[in-house]
Amino acid sequence: NAGVxxxxxHLVRRRGQEAxxxxxxxxxxxxxxxxxxxPEEGLKFMVYLQKENIIDESGMPKxxxxxxxxxxxxxxxxxQQVVRGDSAAYFCASSPDSMNTxxxxxxxxxxxxx
Amino acid sequence: TQLLEQxxxxxxxxxxxxxxxxxxxxxxxxxxxxxxxxxxxGPVLLVTVVTGGEVKKLKRLTFQFGDARKDSSLHxxxxxxxxxxxxxxxxxxxxxxxxxxxxxxxxxP
Numbered sequence: 546n547a548g549v550x551x552x553x554x555h556l557v558r559r560r561g562q563e564a565x566x567x568x569x570x571x572x573x574x575x576x577x578x579x580x581x582x583x584p585e586e587g588l589k590f591m592v593y594l595q596k597e598n599i600i601d602e603s604g605m606p607k608x609x610x611x612x613x614x615x616x617x618x619x620x621x622x623x624x625q626q627v628v629r630g631d632s633a634a635y636f637c638a639s640s641p642d643s644m645n646t647x648x649x650x651x652x653x654x655x656x657x658x659x
Numbered sequence: 660t661q662l663l664e665q666x667x668x669x670x671x672x673x674x675x676x677x678x679x680x681x682x683x684x685x686x687x688x689x690x691x692x693x694x695x696x697x698x699x700x701g702p703v704l705l706v707t708v709v710t711g712g713e714v715k716k717l718k719r720l721t722f723q724f725g726d727a728r729k730d731s732s733l734h735x736x737x738x739x740x741x742x743x744x745x746x747x748x749x750x751x752x753x754x755x756x757x758x759x760x761x762x763x764x765x766x767x768p
Contacts, residue, residue: 546744551701585763586761587758587759588758589758590701590756591666593755593756601755642758647692647704647707648692648704650694650702650703652700653701654698
């Protein structure tokens, strides 16, 4: 059973371009969380999704950021018109179909905006 | 403001010493998790505590969940350089998982 897979591991974008970060949850997991981590800091919650639904997006910036978790395929975190301040490590975690269970993390995507 | 406050933020000790790090909140959680993260990697789950007052041991690591399920501590006995990393606590309630900012531990040989 493969773990949570994130790709790409490293992504470089110029200011104004779009960044797409992908997260394939563990098999059988239908809950996905996205977090952002700046160097030397902890994880900041961004969004929580279940299949085809956004449950909580209170941590997402109001503009330029969006997330989806379609019925088929990975969860996507999309950042439009990236700026230097978007440079960070973005982690996703997945958990099974029940409440308050353990979540497992991917290795993250490190986004660098130049 | 952080939902979960972790202290200390940084801790640097010598190999062989004992240490305790704390995770505190004003909110009640149905469960609380501790993770360790090494540079360039994702967090790795160490333990989940569910019951108020629960104590779990994992080799030299002892985890405790407060009676009121609002706080937790992690105690490491005879720390080793391999324990170096960022220790994160995460509280779960109503399908919501939120993290503290972490304690960055350095164990010097």
